[in-house]
Amino acid sequence: QSVLTQPPSVxxxxxxxxxxxxxxxxxxxxxxxxxHWYQQLxxxxxxxxxxxxxxxxxxxxxxxxxxKSGTSASLAITGLQxxxxxxxxxxxxxxxxxxxxxxxxxxxxxx
Amino acid sequence: QVQLVESGGGVVQPxxxxxxxxxxxGFTFNMYAIHWxxxxxxxxxxxxxxxxxxxSNKNYADSVKGRFTISRDNSRNTVFLQMNSLRVEDTAxxxxxxxxxxxxxxxxxxRGTMVTVSS
Numbered sequence: 001q002s003v004l005t006q007p008p009s010v011x012x013x014x015x016x017x018x019x020x021x022x023x024x025x026x027x028x029x030x031x032x033x034x035x036h037w038y039q040q041l042x043x044x045x046x047x048x049x050x051x052x053x054x055x056x057x058x059x060x061x062x063x064x065x066x067x068k069s070g071t072s073a074s075l076a077i078t079g080l081q082x083x084x085x086x087x088x089x090x091x092x093x094x095x096x097x098x099x100x101x102x103x104x105x106x107x108x109x110x111x
Numbered sequence: 112q113v114q115l116v117e118s119g120g121g122v123v124q125p126x127x128x129x130x131x132x133x134x135x136x137g138f139t140f141n142m143y144a145i146h147w148x149x150x151x152x153x154x155x156x157x158x159x160x161x162x163x164x165x166x167s168n169k170n171y172a173d174s175v176k177g178r179f180t181i182s183r184d185n186s187r188n189t190v191f192l193q194m195n196s197l198r199v200e201d202t203a204x205x206x207x208x209x210x211x212x213x214x215x216x217x218x219x220x221x222r223g224t225m226v227t228v229s230s
Contacts, residue, residue, distance in 0.1 A: 002155065034214065034215070034216075036214070036215075036216040036217070038156075038217070040156075044222075045206055045220040045221065045222050045223055046148075046156065046206070046217070046220055047220065048216050048217060048218050051211070051214045051216035051218070052214045052216065055214075057218075087155075089155065089156050091156075091216075091217070093215070097173075099158065099161060099170045100146065100148075100158035100161070101158065102148075102155060102156045102157065102158060103155075104155045105155040105156065
C-alpha cells in the first residue's frame with residue numbers, strides 16, 4: 001500500500017488528453033512537500049518528467065504539465081502519442097515516515 | 112557525460128549478503144545526496160536509502176533498516192549499499208539516483224542492477 005495513491009491505469013487515444021492523479025495526506029503533500037513525476041518506459045530506468053510540482057526539464061515536451069493543490073497533485077498529458085505509453089510515478093517526502101515516498105504508479109496505455 | 116552506473120547484483124540465497132556499488136561520473140560528486148531505489152519484478156518503485164553529500168546523514172526505509180547500510184567514498188565517486196540478511200522479498204532491480212541540490216528530485220538515475228534472492 002503506497003502512501004501516495006495513483007490510479008493503476010489510464011488510457012487514451014492518440015491526440016487525446018489524460019490526467020493522472022496523485023493523492024496524499026496532511027503529512028506529505030498537505031504539509032507543503034513538493035511532488036515530482038517520473039516516466040518509466042518499458043525496460044528502462046525512470047526519468048524525471050516534472051519536478052517541484054510544475055516545472056519541466058528542458059528535454060521534456062510541453063505536452064506534459066503538473067499541478068498541486070492541498071493534498072493532491074496531477075500530471076496532465078495532452079496530444080497523446082504512442083511513445084507516451086509508459087508507467088508514471090509521483091514522488092514526495094513525508095514527515096511521519098522515513099523520507100522519500102512514491103505513488104504506486106500508473107500505467108498509461110495509448111489505444 | 113553525467114552518469115551513474117550500478118554494479119554488484121547477482122543471485123544469492125536467503126540470509127546471505129551482497130554489496131552494491133554506484134559509480135558516478137561527469138559531475139561534482141561530493142555536492143550531491145545519493146539515494147537507492149528498488150523495483151521488484153512487475154511492481155512499483157520503492158525508496159530504500161539515502162546518504163547526504165558528505166556521508167554524515169543517512170536514512171533507510173523501514174523494510175531494510177538494520178539490515179542494509181549505505182556508505183560513500185567521495186575520493187572514488189562511489190556509493191555503496193551493503194545488504195545483509197537478505198530476504199526473498201528483497202529481490203528487485205536496484206537503482207541509484209542523484210538528488211538535485213535545489214529541488215531534491217531524482218534528476219539522474221543509473222540503469223540498475225538486479226538482485227535475486229532465492230533458495
